[in-house]
Amino acid sequence: MRRVSLTALALFAAACAATPAHAQGRIALQCERLFDARSGRVLGAHTVLVADGRIERVDAGHAPPAEGYAPVALDGRTCMPGWTDLHVHLGSESSPASYSEGFRLDPVDYAFRAVGYADKTLRAGFTTVRDLGGEVTPHLRDAINQGLVPGPRIFAAGKSIATTGGHADPSNGYNSMLSHLMGPPGPTEGVINSADDARQAVRQRYKEGSDVIKITATGGVLSYARSGDAPQFTVDEVQAIVDTARDYGYTVAAHAHGTEGMKRAVLAGVTSIEHGTHMDDEVMRLMRQRGTWYVPTIYAGRFVADKAKEPGYFPEVVRPKAATIGAMIQDTAARAYRAGVPIAFGTDQGVGPHGDNAREFLYMVEAGIPAAYALQSATLHAATVLGVDDQGVIEPGKRADIIAMPGDPVADINAVMGVDFVMKEGRVYRGPGVAPRD
Structure with missing residues (x-):
């Protein structure tokens, strides 16, 4: 019991100092490129609509975001599943x-x-x-x-x-x-x-x-x-x-x-x-x-x-x-x-x-x-x-776990070291407006 209580205390104390992520909401990710995990191909520009922690829609191109969606421009970046x-x-x-x-x-x-x-x-x-x-x-x-x-x-x-x-x-x-x-x-x-x-x-x-x-x-x-x-x-x-x-x-x-x-x-x-x-x-x-x-x-x-x-x-x-x-x-x-x-x-x-x-x-x-x-x-x-089927791809209905990095990692794998946008279940933990903690 002492072991469990000490662990809980540590996690609680750390939580008090943790920097909160952006609140979950409706977001339109405007990706210059999109990695299709099923085919292994990098596609062109796509807009990914996220709502309530899930991917709602994936559209080719950069159409104006739907009403109520906050746009996030990921120029020069490749989006892919977390x-x-x-x-x-x-x-x-x-x-x-x-x-x-x-x-x-x-x-x-x-x-x-x-x-x-x-x-x-x-x-x-x-x-x-x-x-x-x-x-x-x-x-x-x-x-x-x-x-x-x-x-x-x-x-x-x-x-x-x-x-x-x-x-x-x-x-x-x-x-x-x-x-x-x-x-x-x-x-x-x-x-x-x-x-x-x-x-x-x-x-x-x-x-x-x-x-x-x-x-x-x-x-x-x-x-x-x-x-x-x-x-x-x-x-x-x-x-x-x-x-x-x-x-x-x-x-x-x-x-x-x-x-x-x-x-x-x-x-x-x-x-x-x-x-x-x-x-x-x-x-x-x-x-x-x-x-x-x-x-x-x-x-x-x-x-x-x-x-x-x-x-x-x-x-x-x-x-x-x-x-x-x-x-x-x-x-x-x-x-x-x-x-x-x-x-x-x-x-x-x-x-x-x-x-x-x-x-x-x-x-x-x-x-x-x-x-x-x-x-x-x-x-x-x-x-x-x-054994899960709700992550690992950017498709409607899946978890909104999405990351982005400058460049094309299929063309140059070194791009993976430059991740500068991280979303998990619709919350942005790294990206525009999120204070760095490095």
């Missing part, structure tokens, strides 16, 4: 102090930080995120939904599910005395060692109000443990998680670097594979057959590979994993695209700095993924992964 990042951790951000902070900071500290990270993410053009692991984030989601603080729409996993010693075991790195005092974590803390434990862990996430289930199917890069790719669930355990999640209407995202762990997760029916570093031809074939989405998180791979060169940034048990695994993800994404594996957008932000999420587009294009496909991965594809 982006979705399918893999973030809004409750944290990597630094050399990250490992010690886990022992020194309270949930209230992480909650205050999360409010700022959410605001940066929204203002960068990401109107929706899927937060794959963090106990603070479900509370942040609720505060955003209630209008207390600005931020993207959040699909929150809550605590990731792991096995003992696995990538999301919260006691990794504890000394024997601390481990003895706290006792071994169990399903309530997201650590399982049987199919029965697996079912209990999913039900606990349901009880806590999660929106999606996250598992760590293999070892990971940043956990305080030696292996970065070994499988960490039995076939029965993964199947029990997926089956129970399905009963509750959940999708399952599987963190996975190693081939065997990925294979078990795909065969069990997970919705997405995150990272996928050592993905081989067999796994790619299975993913195509079963419609399993791939979320590469190239940004995180490059970030940790770079930071592994800095002495002291990571503990020595982490450093070789970061140097080896991180450097491979971009090449895996390139091979997966060529093999026809369906790709959706995710960064693992929280590993790198929040608000810089759009750099993932640059890395995708650098890997040989066409710019139009990369943009679809963060719009239409991401909505499909989330």
Whole structure:
């Protein structure tokens, strides 16, 4: 109870200082160009009428705005659906102090930080995120939904599910005395060692109000443990998680670097594979057959590979994993695209700095993924992964999540770094008349 109250206090205090967005109303967006997420094409001038948080009409050209609609001129800009990042951790951000902070900071500290990270993410053009692991984030989601603080729409996993010693075991790195005092974590803390434990862990996430289930199917890069790719669930355990999640209407995202762990997760029916570093031809074939989405998180791979060169940034048990695994993800994404594996957008932000999420587009294009496909991965594809049909495209009846940037990002992907207009559900958070908070 103390943990929840501290989080609520932090979010409430941050709300008092938050700058309000423009009130929701009737707006006519006059876009010089419009990205059609279904076709991947950039169209000419369009006017988008927004009312009560929804897109009411989309008209070619720039006709005089209908009576009662406030015009917003977006000259020289391309409008497109607000982006979705399918893999973030809004409750944290990597630094050399990250490992010690886990022992020194309270949930209230992480909650205050999360409010700022959410605001940066929204203002960068990401109107929706899927937060794959963090106990603070479900509370942040609720505060955003209630209008207390600005931020993207959040699909929150809550605590990731792991096995003992696995990538999301919260006691990794504890000394024997601390481990003895706290006792071994169990399903309530997201650590399982049987199919029965697996079912209990999913039900606990349901009880806590999660929106999606996250598992760590293999070892990971940043956990305080030696292996970065070994499988960490039995076939029965993964199947029990997926089956129970399905009963509750959940999708399952599987963190996975190693081939065997990925294979078990795909065969069990997970919705997405995150990272996928050592993905081989067999796994790619299975993913195509079963419609399993791939979320590469190239940004995180490059970030940790770079930071592994800095002495002291990571503990020595982490450093070789970061140097080896991180450097491979971009090449895996390139091979997966060529093999026809369906790709959706995710960064693992929280590993790198929040608000810089759009750099993932640059890395995708650098890997040989066409710019139009990369943009679809963060719009239409991401909505499909989330299982929603009211966002990801600019069409009548959809949520009015619309962003704009100077230039044409299909012609020059670098334009994604210049987002200067952000609307979420009809409210303008960045654009004309909105005071900057950078």
